[in-house]
Amino acid sequence: MAAVSDVRRLQARVEELERWVYGSGGPRGSRKVADGLVKVQVALGNIASKRERVKILYKKIEDLIKYLDPEYIDRIAIPDASKLQFILAEEQFILSQIALLEQVEALVPMLDSAHIKGTSLEQRIHFQNLRQFGPKDTSPFLSMPPACSAWPRSTSSSRYGRGEDWKRK
Template identity: 55%
Template structure:
């Protein structure tokens, strides 16, 4: 990996194996292989993370070198530590983060222990509602035999007949709709015919009046 940074050097210093030519001590001879495997696994994860961030070209070298992930994380951690160390309010906030998260939890109210006296007051406040529910439950219990009667139990046996009746009703409803539409059309035709006849009678009346006036014939009175 290109330039692992300060944090990686610290990790390597903590788990570095004995160098070649070094006189091994009892501590060096007990070098844990599991720790070395964990270090390699951590390095591979860092390499994969940097590859995803910077692409296949890596972080670059020289003037074009990009900051390593571990270096950036260490800098952020140091900056946060400095800020927290200089301001008492932030220190106090850090100390109360656990309490803050606990109070912001939506289930916090459910975990609060309610005193027995308050529980009693809540029950007494709901006394009318509880009595009404008891009355309804008693009514349901009395009506339970009707729900378990043979007539109700036989309802599934009539499902097929009910389905056929439903189909017949749908067909009759469609027929009624068609009859209604035909009736509406006939009424429209009747209204049009009545209007035309009324206009024709008016024209005939006017023509008859003109003929009577021309012949000077007095109209007959009823």
Template identity: 55%
Template sequence: MAELKRLQDRLDRLETRLYGDRPLQAVQFVDAVVKIQASLGNISNKRERIKTLYKKIDDLMKFLDPQYIDRIDVPDAMKLEFILAEEEFIHSQVHLLELVKKQQPYLESEHIKAVPDYSSKVQALIQVQIEEQDQCTAITEDVTKMLDEYNKMTLLLSKQFVQWEEMLTKFEAAKQIKPSSD
């Protein structure tokens, strides 16, 4: 009896440490969960659809299992139908495999096997290419700016030439008018 009292005290201390001074709330929570579970059980027992669903949960879990298809015994006739349905796809895959087999000597060549040895060199070349692309972009931008400036300058010169042409035409017209009036 003393041992039982000691264990009860120890349990009370642990509950106090775990729940604080509110072990009653924990009990109330457990009671509420039990009531909810009982209510759900009562509701489900009253509804036939829910009863049927509960009975089928095991079957549903079995069907949802990814390895379920592997465990099904399929008749040979059904397997033959699957194969015949995929005949065109199988032929295309065979053709692709034959192409790969023809290319196998190339894939197993010393050049392909040496690719890992050249990876550092390729990385250096990639870096150089990136830098050159950046330079090319900068040059392209500079050329575009220069072309814009050239176009502006050409437009301004064209306008200036048109103005000079108009002025020259006016002066020539004025010069021709003066001598005829003398």
């Protein structure tokens, strides 16, 4: 019964396609697209009935269609024992997520403080960017490497166009 309704639905879709392709006048020739499709289907069926491997492939295609159906998974009932095994397998991960959630909940009062509520969104974004891209360890930047202290300094001109002789005046 379902196959008959599927064929009728397919035939209606093909007729709609013919109207789109050929216009309201119908096909110019006497053959319709549906007739050509039926002939191709019959020819494929005849070929498939003669070959055993093709029959097996058709059966596998039907199985694939059945398994790929989204409603198929809904029809499969997973036993409670399997569900319990899934949960127990993820127990450590779930416990670590609970610990992280408790830490976040403990920090919520800090987020509700007047200091944070008083800042604008632009300031918070700016400070977040500074924290994110700022140096993590500033100790290498506080001391100058020995090679830098031995660099020669120019006496003829400086950055501002004045030489060393401006100090003597």
